[in-house]
Amino acid sequence: MIDMNDKILTILASMTGENENLVVGKGEIIDLTDGALDARELDKRIQALEVNDMLVVRYSDAESYCVALRPKGRVRADKLKEAEIAAAAAAEEAGNKVELRTPVPTEEDETEKTPIVTTGVSFKKLALVCAGSSFLGGLLAAIVAFLFGRLGA
Amino acid sequence: MVLGKKEKVLMNVIYKKASRSQNGQCLVTPLELLSKIPYGVDFKESDLEEVLNQLTLDSYFECDRARTSSGEPIYCITLKENGISYLRDRKVSRRKLLIRVVTAILIAILGFVIKAILDAIF
Numbered sequence: 114m115i116d117m118n119d120k121i122l123t124i125l126a127s128m129t130g131e132n133e134n135l136v137v138g139k140g141e142i143i144d145l146t147d148g149a150l151d152a153r154e155l156d157k158r159i160q161a162l163e164v165n166d167m168l169v170v171r172y173s174d175a176e177s178y179c180v181a182l183r184p185k186g187r188v189r190a191d192k193l194k195e196a197e198i199a200a201a202a203a204a205e206e207a208g209n210k211v212e213l214r215t216p217v218p219t220e221e222d223e224t225e226k227t228p229i230v231t232t233g234v235s236f237k238k239l240a241l242v243c244a245g246s247s248f249l250g251g252l253l254a255a256i257v258a259f260l261f262g263r264l265g266a
Numbered sequence: 267m268v269l270g271k272k273e274k275v276l277m278n279v280i281y282k283k284a285s286r287s288q289n290g291q292c293l294v295t296p297l298e299l300l301s302k303i304p305y306g307v308d309f310k311e312s313d314l315e316e317v318l319n320q321l322t323l324d325s326y327f328e329c330d331r332a333r334t335s336s337g338e339p340i341y342c343i344t345l346k347e348n349g350i351s352y353l354r355d356r357k358v359s360r361r362k363l364l365i366r367v368v369t370a371i372l373i374a375i376l377g378f379v380i381k382a383i384l385d386a387i388f
Binding site: 128133134135136137138141171172174177179181 | 287291292293330331332333334335340342344
């Protein structure tokens with residue numbers, strides 16, 4: 114879970130370039146944090162970031178700030194961004210693995226899984242059974258006839 | 267410190283804007299600065315950066331170039347010692363000039379009176 118100070122830092126880093134001062138409205142930052150802060154809380158967070166040498170506040174009033182990111186802040190923001198990308202990639206990979214383990218059945222899969230129920234007679238099987246049984250019957254009759262012939266003789 | 271006409275005009279605009287805040291700071295766009303300069307003064311857009319630099323060098327204020335989130339250029343100006351005392355310095359220099367003029371007039375009158383007295387005697 115990303116810290117709110119870090120979130121503010123990444124927001125500011127995404128808005129400003131290298132060695133550049135940025136004038137940004139407090140409302141704009143609050144909106145980008147999904148309204149998780151009020152102006153007073155934001156002031157405290159910005160002050161904390163300034164104390165930690167992450168950024169320098171060149172100007173501030175009730176509505177806006179003029180800030181510049183310090184090298185330390187820039188490095189921190191870059192690291193956070195990299196970590197965020199890595200986490201997103203890992204999450205995506207984990208999602209794929211889960212998908213492989215438990216695939217969501219599609220319509221095609223459903224049809225493949227369903228056993229084909231044949232309601233009609235297989236003529237091929239029937240012909241083979243008939244041929245086999247007639248051969249065996251004939252063989253049996255020939256044996257019986259042979260035995261009767263020998264006994265009779 | 268003696269300022270040129272363009273410097274004086276720009277300093278007046280910046281001082282009016284910055285002195286409103288408690289810490290002598292203001293955010294001002296180049297367009298806003300240019301729009302507040304009287305039409306009578308020959309002040310071109312290209313002069314702005316140069317005059318700002320001169321006033322910065324004279325320690326009237328600190329000027330940070332910034333941009334808004336929409337990419338618009340903006341100056342972040344913080345008055346320094348010379349800038350904070352600009353109005354007072356201007357009043358003092360005006361008073362000094364007035365005293366000099368009055369002194370010159372008085373000396374001229376005195377000289378004229380002495381000449382008249384001398385003419386009357388001799």
